[in-house]
Amino acid sequence: MKGSDVVIEHVRKSFGDFKALDDVSVGIRKGEFFSLLGPSGCGKTTLLRIIAGFESPEGGAVLLDGRDVSPLPPDARHVNTVFQNYALFPHLSVFENVAFSLRLKKAPESEIKAKVAEYLQLVELQAHAHKKPSQLSGGQKQRVAIARALINEPSVLLLDEPLSALDAKLRQHMLIELDSIHDKIGITFIYVTHDQQEALSVSDRIAVMNAGEVLQIGTPQEIYESPATDFVAKFIGETNLYEADVASVSGETVDLSVDGFGTVKVTATEPPPVGSRVSWTIRPEKVRIGLEEPKSARNGINAIAGVVDEPIYSGFQSKFYVRTPSGLVLKVIKQHADWSDDGPEIAWKDSVWLSFSAEDAYIVEVKR
């Protein structure tokens, strides 16, 4: 595996009264595609800039392969950045932009030619080498920025919301391309984004951040399936999140009494004691919806009656907001399969039954 591991230890940074990073620690493995995910202002870009060397932390350390690089200026770190707005030098051609760091090192002309050609090929821009940045499309600029950052053969590539300036279709395409570039060169990628879809689809692991803190680090599956906090649950994908009291515990199955609603069975690896106040979640796509009461009310299946408040049809799926008699509203997503599987159509004001397995419902946070 090429690349470096990056360890961030207890890093703190504030701007005036604003705490941008509050004792942040993250370990990033060699060759990993690692995402820093969070809403704007959560500190993810500040953390990236600290790794790059544009900001210095007020406390803590940044270790590259075990060496503390926090006192080093940006040009002395074996780390390169793809900037959010590309930051291409407008006075230089595509070729010269990519050649920039080689020229600084006074590399021989033949080497410059060969390497620039190699990296332009990597991003499929050979034909545009002579153009100025202003003559390129957004996606092309993005690729120049990537080639320019990679030509130095950094051990870590930092990407600061690199796709935010592109339109949705192009974003999808570039994401796949980034992923394949990562596979090809195999160095560590640290990817900053506020878009959970992006993060989920390409990352090996994700750190979810909010208000200067890291809330959870894990694989996309872990983050999505078992969010560590209410914030993570709400930020990643769509979810139903409620509070409840623990009524009884048997093994890993917990009976919760949900306010004005009745009992719901959920799963918890470390069940909290009876009487605790908790938050729990069930993803909308894990809930089945039907006009009839589920037949086999076997153990571990929750069945709830309700009325469709709002059906939202979007082609391959439909989303329903279902109101239970107690007033609780659940989001449900139903994938449209073929006619045999789809069942009768569900419309506005229909009385429906919702069911979900205890194994798909989790306790997120223990409140007290």
Place this chain on the structure above:
Amino acid sequence: MKRVPGSSGAQGGLYAAPSIFWLSVFFLAPLAIIVAYSFLTPGARGGVEWTPTLDAYRAIANPTFAKVTLNTILVAIGATAITLLIAVPCGYYMARSERQTLLLMLIMIPFWTNFLIRIYAWIAILGNEGFLNDILLATGLAKQSVRFLYNRGAVMLVLVYTYLPYAILPLYSTIDKFDFSLLEAARDLGASKLGAINKVLLPNIKGGILTAFLFTFIPIFGAYAVPLLVGGTESYMLGNLIADELTKSRDWPLASAISLVITLVTTIGVLLLLRANGNAVLGGSGDGEPAVSEPAAAIGGSR
């Protein structure tokens, strides 16, 4: 191209006519006259005789004039260079500051005073009984008054003082448009601080630097009042020469010829710079709009 629909040239021509008339008669025609006069024989008490001659141009070539020309070039290049060396960091600092309006005011306020009064203020500072000598004598640093005025140094100092804002303003507005993340990108790619400034900042603010150069070099090259008031005989410049030929020697063809030389040097210089840089020179950062009006007007044009 945006044009009023359905209107022939008539309406636009009507609106443009007064400007065209005024500038043709009171700007272009006088220029044409000095071109013509420069090839004629001087009249006895000013004016010209209608006998064509190249005497005026021969006179320019003589050593006395050559010395003044050389001095003018030296002073203009020196003062412009000093001005730019100060103005680039100033513009950079202002563009990076969060209190730009305040800093702009600080630069501008001294220039709300009349041009001559500012020259006079320097006389009050540098004169034999001036502020600086007062201090030197009072502190015992000097036994007798030091003569600061009436030499080339004083001329350059006051010229730099006078034209500094003309250089700072276009540089500031160009650097303000510069994307500073480019400096970070350069640093990220391995450039040192100075390297990033040389390889990325300076090439990208070239338009501003050239505008600043023109705004300082041209008026300094044609300077008249400053060398007259704070210069000595050895710091005489072409502007003073013209005035002398016009009012003292009454050699109008010679005055015209010198004026023509200055005009040509200026115009050709501007054209060359414009060509070298497309529209970038007078358009600040190359957006094609003339940025001339903005800073010049802001200063209030104390040329």
Place this chain on the structure above:
Amino acid sequence: MSRPATRRRSSFSRSVFVGTIVFLSLPLFVLVLYSFNASKSGSWTGFSLRWYVKLFTDSPQLWRAFGNSAIVALSSALVATVIGTLGAVAVNWYKFRLRAYLRTITFLPMILPEIIIGVSLLIFFSGIGMRLSLFTVFVAHVSFNLPFVFLLVLARLEEFDFSIIEAARDLGASERQTLLKVILPLSMPGIVSGFLTAVTLSLEDFVITFFVTGPGATTLPLYVYSAIRFGVSPVINALSVVMILGTVLLTWSTRNFLKYIAAK
């Protein structure tokens, strides 16, 4: 986000800037100081207001020069504004022969050193036999003010989408109505700043005026010039301070006026 780090880095440019401010304000400081000096000679002898008293009660020539300056400034600015505004409207929105020519002759005066304009006008006036007077000063001032007004108004007009003119025509406005009801009100901030710039330039001008002025047509800068050349009276110091205050006041009210216009 990058600001805090970079502020620290710009310490060199910061010290150059601070030095520049000191350099630029030093002369003003000295002027203000000496305007309160009791003695006539350069050295400081004590606080006094005598030069202010003399300025306001016993300086008839100075006030005559000031009057001349005011007359020339207002009249030349007014004429330059009217002519220059029409020219800018023409260049921005109309196609006509000589359009390129007009752009060139409005640009040239701005790049030529003042002395060239002064000298060529002097030769021109005497060539056509026009006696030098306050009128020739007025003509010269219109000539160098016009390009500034033209460019300032043009810059303002260029901000506007041409479709508003088409809309006006579409809604039935004639050419003249379009000019009066749409174009001029829109360009008012440009026109006002053009006028004020012209006034300032005119009040400031020394070199051009020096060449084209005639007997009895002394303007304030010319008065200051002769005061410097032929014996300085500290009244000049007091005058400078009054002028600085006047300019500050004028600039301040101009800014508010422009804001008021822009907000309308």
